[in-house]
Amino acid sequence: MSIFIDKSTKVLVQGITGKEGAFWTKHMIDLGTDVVCGVTPGKAGQHVEDRPVYNTVKEAIIHHEVDASMLFVPPRLTKDAVFEALASGIKKIVTIADGIPLHDMIRIRQAAKDYKALVVGGNTSGVISPEEAMMGSFPHWIERVYKKGNIGVMTRSGSLTNEVTAMIVEKGYGVSTLIGVGGDPVPGTRFAEMLPYYEADEETKAVVIIGELGGTMEEEVAEAINKGVFTKPLVAFLGGRTAPKGQKMGHAGAIITGGKGSVEDKITALTKAGALVAKRPRAVGELLEELNVPK
Amino acid sequence: MKLYEFQAKEVFNEAGIPIPKSRLIQSIDELSIALETVGLPCVLKSQVLSGGRGKRGLIQVVKTKEEAHQEAKKLFTHEANIKSLLVEEAIDIDQEVYISITVEPEAAKALLIASSEGGIDIETLAVEQPEKIVKYPIDIRDGLQNFQATEVAYGFNFKPDITKQMIKILLKLYTVFKQYDAELVEINPLFITKQGLVVAGDGKIMIDDNSAFRQTRYAQDLSDYRTEAEYEANRAGIPFIQFDGDIGLMCAGAGLTTTVYDLINYEGGTVANYLEFGGPNYKKALEAMEICLKVPSKVILIVTFGTIARADVMAEGIVDAIKRLKPDRPIVTCIRGTNEARAVEILKSAGLEPLFDTEEAVRKAVALSKEAK
Incomplete structure (x- = not known):
């Protein structure tokens, strides 16, 4: 099992005819993703990887059953594209766009709540269940990172995710589903909101979160553990322990404000809740072993 | 992007918020x-x-x-x-108040923050006397409603004519927040003068960088940068911060670069600059190295683990940059990701000794930075 996406998830691709959209659609299909159709306004009648293209999502869902929408849409147009997918009743949406305006992201997250949908991203690589399916732009062919297994991974980063996941795989583990919530200050979906899915998934034996300074997402994870929403072992790696205070370094979401969001606060909250915090990427795999998480 | 006080006050003035x-x-x-x-x-x-x-x-x-x-x-x-x-x-001050509007990511709302204890560090007050701070969530579909501003303003227990001025200022501050795609608009202190007027004593506006395409009024110029390298990096669209340590970072991915920064500190080294050329910038190795060489570092450390960025393309870019720029200091590389085997070949053929483990690369860079002293 996996969460959010597996081989049976029927995926529509918005922006399928663009350079990036066409490129990653091919890789999504290569991995095993069931891409059923695509949408690009004005390109109806075309095909990408033999999948039909429609002008609008509304038109596409007349002809296809769709569970999820993958957006390869520029940041300025992302709000509209997300709203289009939501209006058509799609409940799982992933956007990898880097540069979505902050106020647009507030509206996107608010709309997702109203529709009881999950919008993952932006500024992320997306979601992948290794050796099964993906929505996004992961180099799934790098075997020492994207290996199937029983560790759930959630991350605010791209390259750092490869770094940390490689260390998990090095210890003989693999990944059930990796969710990139993204590096923006207002991600569409937050860490704690995905925990119930990992909790319910039998295959997932532990969760690793790759967080960083700024925001309160890691504190919310600690709270979810405290409330008993999540009961499996959890290991966190947090970047930016030594980052200079008040300096915008790293992702836009990573700035310490109001005495909140410092890595020390996050470590305290997570440790109190019973999670383990790794100081270095390599320690993540070691801590999973220490917790006797089965391989 | 943060505006100067005089720019923020210019915006306030245009919006109808009184300024001195x-x-x-x-x-x-x-x-x-x-x-x-x-x-x-x-x-x-x-x-x-x-x-x-x-x-x-x-x-x-x-x-x-x-x-x-x-x-x-x-x-x-x-x-x-x-x-x-x-x-x-100079204003005859009777009282100082704090007001700001920012975003609340979890609730997906704007957040109005107000306190009758202005002029101080609001972050310290939030920790020490949280009861003195009012936080009021705003649905950005409707914006700040008149009744909401009224509720907040009456909460201060001012005289009626001051409360009326306060309501107007709160409503106008919200229009600035919306109009400028702000991360934060803040008036601290907001003066209540002995003459009974409410006036913005200071002004802070932070505009969301992702909205720069539709917020073109205030652009940063050279004088806003501390060093030439910072200016060059900004022009090239490469995230960069200069410090005064020994190791220049030329890494890919914001999270990975921040982690390498941590690892250097753990190993007793110091960072000369943060530079990230991942994502859409992964073909900019030449520009990135040029900027790194402007910084007085002792060694340059290149760590990547690309997602979209291809390792072989990065390696080619780095080798080309070294040939053209002939760096005067050692370079440590640790390049992983798609086509990483090919990347190793490219780096080796150029006489480099590519490493494959981040921690090992960090230790080597720290050692080299100390030898150079």
Whole structure:
């Protein structure tokens, strides 16, 4: 099992005819993703990887059953594209766009709540269940990172995710589903909101979160553990322990404000809740072993 | 992007938020005219983007012309590299209030924050006396409603005419927040004068960088950057911060670069600069190295683990940059990701010794930086 996406998830691709959209659609299909159709306004009648293209999502869902929408849409147009997918009743949406305006992201997250949908991203690589399916732009062919297994991974980063996941795989583990919530200050979906899915998934034996300074997402994870929403072992790696205070370094979401969001606060909250915090990427795999998480 | 106080006040003024009488000067020669307009006593406020100006002596109250000239001269020659002063009328302050609007990511709302204890560090107050702070979530579909501003303003228990002014200011501050795609708009302190007027004593506006394409009014220029390298990096669209340590970072991915920064500190090294050329910048190795070489570092450390960025393309870019720029300092590489085997070949054929483990690369860079001393 996996969460959010597996081989049976029927995926529509918005922006399928663009350079990036066409490129990653091919890789999504290569991995095993069931891409059923695509949408690009004005390109109806075309095909990408033999999948039909429609002008609008509304038109596409007349002809296809769709569970999820993958957006390869520029940041300025992302709000509209997300709203289009939501209006058509799609409940799982992933956007990898880097540069979505902050106020647009507030509206996107608010709309997702109203529709009881999950919008993952932006500024992320997306979601992948290794050796099964993906929505996004992961180099799934790098075997020492994207290996199937029983560790759930959630991350605010791209390259750092490869770094940390490689260390998990090095210890003989693999990944059930990796969710990139993204590096923006207002991600569409937050860490704690995905925990119930990992909790319910039998295959997932532990969760690793790759967080960083700024925001309160890691504190919310600690709270979810405290409330008993999540009961499996959890290991966190947090970047930016030594980052200079008040300096915008790293992702836009990573700035310490109001005495909140410092890595020390996050470590305290997570440790109190019973999670383990790794100081270095390599320690993540070691801590999973220490917790006797089965391989 | 953060606006200067004078820019924020310009925006406030246009929105109808009262500001003190003031004049911006770029040199000491303009002071006399400014004093005539503003009057004495007045306040000389250094226009810098960093906070804590009061504590650093960058704000001076002056009573006479002589004193004004003396202090202005000191400020213009201050090490903080002050380019302009806001000469502002001194206000008879009865009370100082805090108001701001920011975003609340979890609730997906805007958040109005207010306190009758203005003029202080709101972040300290939030920790020490949280009960003195009002937080009011705003649905951005509707914006700040009149009744909401009224609820917040009446909460202060001011006299009715001051409350009325406060309501207007809150509503106008929200229009600024929306109009400028702000991360934060803040008035701290908001003065209540002895004459019973409500006036913005300071102004802070942070515009969301992702909205820069539709927020073109205020663009940063060279004078906003501390070093040439920072300016060049910004022009090239490469995230960069200069420090004063020994190891120049040329990494890919914001999270990975931050982690390498941590690892260097753990190993007892120091960082000369943060530079990230991942994502859409992964073909900019030449520009990235050029910027790194402008920084007085002892070694350059390149760590990547690309997602979209291909390792072989990065390696080619790095080898090409080395050939063209002939760096005067050692370079440590740790390049992983798609086509990483090919990347290793490319680096080796150029005479480099590619490493494959981040921690090993960090240790090597720290050792080299110490040898160079």
